[in-house]
Amino acid sequence: MNAIAAELPALAGHHHWSQGVALADAERWGEAARAFARATRSAPNDAVYWINLANALRRGGRLARAVAMSRRCLRVNPGDPIALRLAGECLLGMHRHAEAAEVYAELERNGDSDARTMVQQASALLGMQQPGEAAQVLLRALVLEPALVDAHLLLADACREQGLRRESVECIKTALALDPGNLQAVASLSYEKRHVCDWSDFDADVARLREELECTPQGLARVLSVFALLSLPLAPELQLVAARGEALALSGAVRPLDPAPAAAPGARLRVGWLSYDYREHPVAHLMHDVLATIDRARFEVVLYSMGPDDGSTNRRRMETVGDRFVDLRGMTDLRAAETIRADGIEILVDLMGHTRGRRMTILAFRPAPIQVGFLGYPGSSGAEYIDYLIGDPLVTPLDAAAHYSEKLALMPLTFQPNGRDRPLPQPMTRAEAGLPADAFVLCAFNNPYKILPEVFDTWCAVLRELPHAVLWLRETNGQMHENVAREARARGVDPARIVYARPAPQQQHYSRLALADLFVDSWPYNAHTTAADALWAGVPVVTHYGASYASRVAASALNACGIAELAFAGVEEYRLAILALALEPGLLASYRRHLQEQRLALPLFDTARYTGELQALLERMAQRHRAGLAPAHLAPAA
Numbered sequence: 228m229n230a231i232a233a234e235l236p237a238l239a240g241h242h243h244w245s246q247g248v249a250l251a252d253a254e255r256w257g258e259a260a261r262a263f264a265r266a267t268r269s270a271p272n273d274a275v276y277w278i279n280l281a282n283a284l285r286r287g288g289r290l291a292r293a294v295a296m297s298r299r300c301l302r303v304n305p306g307d308p309i310a311l312r313l314a315g316e317c318l319l320g321m322h323r324h325a326e327a328a329e330v331y332a333e334l335e336r337n338g339d340s341d342a343r344t345m346v347q348q349a350s351a352l353l354g355m356q357q358p359g360e361a362a363q364v365l366l367r368a369l370v371l372e373p374a375l376v377d378a379h380l381l382l383a384d385a386c387r388e389q390g391l392r393r394e395s396v397e398c399i400k401t402a403l404a405l406d407p408g409n410l411q412a413v414a415s416l417s418y419e420k421r422h423v424c425d426w427s428d429f430d431a432d433v434a435r436l437r438e439e440l441e442c443t444p445q446g447l448a449r450v451l452s453v454f455a456l457l458s459l460p461l462a463p464e465l466q467l468v469a470a471r472g473e474a475l476a477l478s479g480a481v482r483p484l485d486p487a488p489a490a491a492p493g494a495r496l497r498v499g500w501l502s503y504d505y506r507e508h509p510v511a512h513l514m515h516d517v518l519a520t521i522d523r524a525r526f527e528v529v530l531y532s533m534g535p536d537d538g539s540t541n542r543r544r545m546e547t548v549g550d551r552f553v554d555l556r557g558m559t560d561l562r563a564a565e566t567i568r569a570d571g572i573e574i575l576v577d578l579m580g581h582t583r584g585r586r587m588t589i590l591a592f593r594p595a596p597i598q599v600g601f602l603g604y605p606g607s608s609g610a611e612y613i614d615y616l617i618g619d620p621l622v623t624p625l626d627a628a629a630h631y632s633e634k635l636a637l638m639p640l641t642f643q644p645n646g647r648d649r650p651l652p653q654p655m656t657r658a659e660a661g662l663p664a665d666a667f668v669l670c671a672f673n674n675p676y677k678i679l680p681e682v683f684d685t686w687c688a689v690l691r692e693l694p695h696a697v698l699w700l701r702e703t704n705g706q707m708h709e710n711v712a713r714e715a716r717a718r719g720v721d722p723a724r725i726v727y728a729r730p731a732p733q734q735q736h737y738s739r740l741a742l743a744d745l746f747v748d749s750w751p752y753n754a755h756t757t758a759a760d761a762l763w764a765g766v767p768v769v770t771h772y773g774a775s776y777a778s779r780v781a782a783s784a785l786n787a788c789g790i791a792e793l794a795f796a797g798v799e800e801y802r803l804a805i806l807a808l809a810l811e812p813g814l815l816a817s818y819r820r821h822l823q824e825q826r827l828a829l830p831l832f833d834t835a836r837y838t839g840e841l842q843a844l845l846e847r848m849a850q851r852h853r854a855g856l857a858p859a860h861l862a863p864a865a
Contacts, residue, residue: 239265239269240267240270240276241270243262243263243265243266244262244263244266244275244276244279246262247259247263247279247283251279251282251283256283256284256287259279259283260280260287263276264280266279267280267299271303274303274304274307274310277296277299277300277303278297278300278307278309280296281297281310281313281314284296285313285316285317288559288561290317290318290320290321290559291317291321291562294313294314294317294318294321297311297313297314298310298314301314306337306339308334308337308339311331311333311337311339312334312344314327315330315334315344315347315348315351316347318330318351319347319351319354321557321562322354322533322556322558323557324352324354324355325351325355327347327348327351327354328348328351328352328355331344331345331347331348331351332348334348335348335364335367341371342369342371342372343372343375343377345364345367345371345378346365346368346377346378346381348364349361349362349364349365349368349381349382349385350381352364353381353385353388356388356535358386358387358388359385359389361381361384361385362382362389365378365381365385376405376409376412379398379399379401379402380398380399380402380411380412380415382398383396383398383399383402383415383419387419387422390704390706391706392419392423392704392706392707393425393706395419396416396420396423396425399412399419400416410439410450411450413432413435413436413439414436414450414452414453414455415452415455417429417432417433417436417459418455418458418676420432421675421676422674422675422676422703422704422707423675423704423706423707424678424683424707424710424711424714425710426679426680426710426714429680433460433461436456436459436461437465440461440465440468440469441465443468443472450469450472450473452581453581454581454582454604455676456469457606457752457775457777458676458677458751458777459679460679460681462774463627463630463775464629464630466607466630466775467607467609467630467631469609470581470606470607470608470609470632471609471632473609474587474608474609474610474611474612474632475609477587477588477591478587478588478591478610479588479591481591481592483591483593483612484564484565484592484593486596487568487572487594487595488571489853490573490853495523495524495526495527496525496527496573496845496849497526497527497570497571497572497574498521498526498527498528498529498574498575498845499529499530499531499567499570499572499574499575499576499595500518500528500529500530500531500549500578501531501533501567501575501578501579501590502514502530502531502532502533502578502579502603503532503533503582503583503585503586504578504579504584504603505530505532505534505541505542505545505546505552506535506536506539506541506542506545507537507542509756510578510602510603511541511542511544512541512649512756513602513643513646513756514545514578514602514644515544515545515646515648516646516647516648516834516838517646517837517838517841518530518548518549519548520834520835520838521838522842523550525842525846526842528548528549528551529551529553529570529572530545530549530553531553531555531563531567532545532552532553532554532556533556533563533579534556553566553570555586555589560589560591561592563586563589563594564589564590564593564594565592565594566594567589567594567595568592568594568595572594572595573595573596573597573849574595574597574599574848574849575590575595575598576599576600576601577599577601577608578601579603580600580603580604580608581604581606581608582603582604587608590612590613591610591612596852597614597615597848597849597852597858598612598614599615599616599636599845599848600613600615600616600633601617601642602617602642602644605622605752605755605780606776606777610632610633611632613632613633614633614634614858615633615634615636615848615858615861616631616634616635616636617637617638617642617844618635618636618637618638619637619638619639619640619641619863620637620639620863621772621779621782621783621786622776622779622780622782622783623635623642623776625637625862627774628860630774630775634858634859634860635860636844636847636860636861637844637862637863638837638840638841638844638863639840639864640783640786640840641783641784641786641787641830641831641837643755643759643780643783643784643787643831644834644837644838644841645759645784645832645837646832646834647832647834648834649763650733650734650737651737652737652740652741652765653734653737653738654738655735655738655739655741655742657742659739660728660742661726661727661728662726662742663726666695666696666697667693667696667744667745667809668696668697668726668742668743668744668745669686669689669696669697669699669743669744669745669746669747669805670699670740670743670745670746670761670766671686671698671700671701671747671748671749672699672701672728672740672746672761673701673748673749673752673754674703675700675701675704677749677753678749679749679750679751680714681798682750683714684718685801686747687715687718687719687720688802689747689802689805690724691718691719691720692806693806693809696724696809697725697726698724698725698726699726699727699728699743700725700726700727700728701728702727702728702729702730703730708727711725712725736760737760737763740760740761740764740766741764741765741766743761743764743766744766744809744815745766745767745768745769745808745809745815746758746761746767746769747769748768748769748771748781750771750772750773750778751773751775751777751778752777752778753770753772753777753778753779753780753782754768754770754780754781755777755780758770758780758781758784759784762784762785762822762829763826763832765819765822765826767793767808767815767819767822768781768784768785768793769793769795769804770782770785770793770794770795771794771795771796771798771800772796781794782794784831787829787830788821788829788830788831789821789830790818790822793818843864844861844864847864848861
């Protein structure tokens with residue numbers, strides 16, 4: 228009798244486990260988890276039951292609970308590789324990178340790690356900003372499985388984060404050799420090469436991307452790094468194809484949350500601002516003054532942070548600028564969406580789009596009734612779950628609405644916030660900046676990936692006609708010098724006429740920027756924050772604009788400074804304008820005086836005016852929603 232009694236718990240455990248397996252086969256994860264939980268209570272020392280419970284919880288989206296059950300399994304069976312893998316995957320899903328990395332490291336120490344698991348380990352290390360350690364793990368993974376494409380692509384990321392752009396290019400080339408049809412690798416290869424001004428096979432790379440996007444049905448082209456496409460000469464409709472494919476892949480089978488209750492009559496408009504970049508980053512610099520100036524009698528401001536605390540002064544400022552600051556790190560996308568939903572956010576403003584650190588799946592859950600794209604990504608998200616894109620009459624004219632999945636909400640003058648909370652240029656000599664004293668300095672401080680062959684052709688043509696001119700480039704890595712020198716010589720320009728500016732503190736940056744005679748812009752991806760910096764420093768900007776949002780931002784900034792005539796639709800007009808300003812000192816001086824003397828009166832830097840216009844636009848969105856109306860294009864208010 229005692230023997231039979233002793234067997235009953237095991238029998239009961241097996242019975243509950245069998246029920247759980249049947250429910251799991253039917254993908255009824257919640258019920259399966261409850262059945263497996265009963266099995267663990269009947270037989271708490273059976274590791275298989277704990278693993279099944281953890282997996283059912285994972286599949287049901289309860290990642291934190293799944294991690295706890297995996298760890299409970301490890302107490303029964305230390306080092307269990309399945310439990311460790313489950314825990315690692317769930318921790319990655321919650322963006323708890325340090326814990327995930329340790330779990331995967333334990334797997335490797337135990338000799339239970341395979342190449343694909345090591346790729347996840349490296350991904351966790353990259354999430355911790357440890358690219359060197361990630362690279363070492365990936366190299367060990369590639370010893371085990373040399374043809375693993377994902378490992379080569381992630382190794383490219385690890386190299387890039389260490390400033391090893393050429394090595395990153397070689398990793399991507401290897402991935403492409405293994406998987407020639409990998410659209411992500413094609414886009415990444417072009418992007419990484421351009422960071423070092425390597426334009427070999429440029430036309431072929433663009434033609435291949437264009438062909439792939441033209442032949443891919445809407446919503447099915449997943450490029451991942453769609454941001455990399457913005458700086459290529461691709462039609463806006465193809466940019467939208469890529470964005471739609473990525474947005475759809477990120478939303479997957481997400482089921483939106485239930486609609487939020489209506490806001491109480493007369494309540495303040497509660498606006499959430501979602502970003503990875505509340506740190507030392509241009510987005511935080513641009514947004515701080517606006518968020519600080521918003522009328523708290525009409526608006527409640529909640530900042531939702533997805534990114535690292537870099538310990539900077541800027542981070543501390545962003546933590547206190549709103550009514551509340553909420554750190555979403557360590558939360559799953561669902562949990563983050565539920566947090567935003569529980570906070571009663573009426574308008575959720577995404578400051579990321581398809582940029583580094585994005586978590587667009589949060590928006591796919593529809594935590595807010597009105598969701599808006601703004602500032603961080605100069606193009607359409609392609610996401611049906613983002614209702615509006617904030618632009619202006621120049622960057623996003625209503626007659627270009629077909630190129631956007633969102634409804635266009637237009638600011639009256641410019642979409643770009645630019646406060647006055649930035650240093651004024653201080654006296655500095657050209658020698659201190661490494662510039663020749665008597666040269667005409669053409670400043671081109673855009674990131675090198677924005678410099679395309681046609682742009683460099685034009686700059687070199689100008690240099691050939693202006694023997695006393697030099698081109699002042701921004702140095703983001705030392706690997707670009709050799710390529711730039713080769714390309715300059717091929718265009719009849721002595722490489723000695725190209726000067727480099729290394730990264731500098733903000734005050735020094737503005738002071739040396741003021742030493743330039745003229746800022747010359749790139750296309751199809753213009754100077755954005757960089758153009759505003761030049762204008763603040765009193766340096767006129769000459770730009771060429773195209774059809775895309777990214778190609779029209781500098782024109783918008785010039786318009787907001789009252790010098791829209793320095794934006795040109797044609798490359799030849801752009802070139803001639805640079806020559807005219809170089810050869811007519813009086814004309815150039817008049818533009819410089821305008822910028823320097825009117826600096827504090829220019830609309831581009833008028834925070835109070837800008838914030839008032841932004842508030843009015845957000846209120847128009849809310850009024851439509853509260854009236855039961857669907858989102859619609861919002862032209863500038865009369």
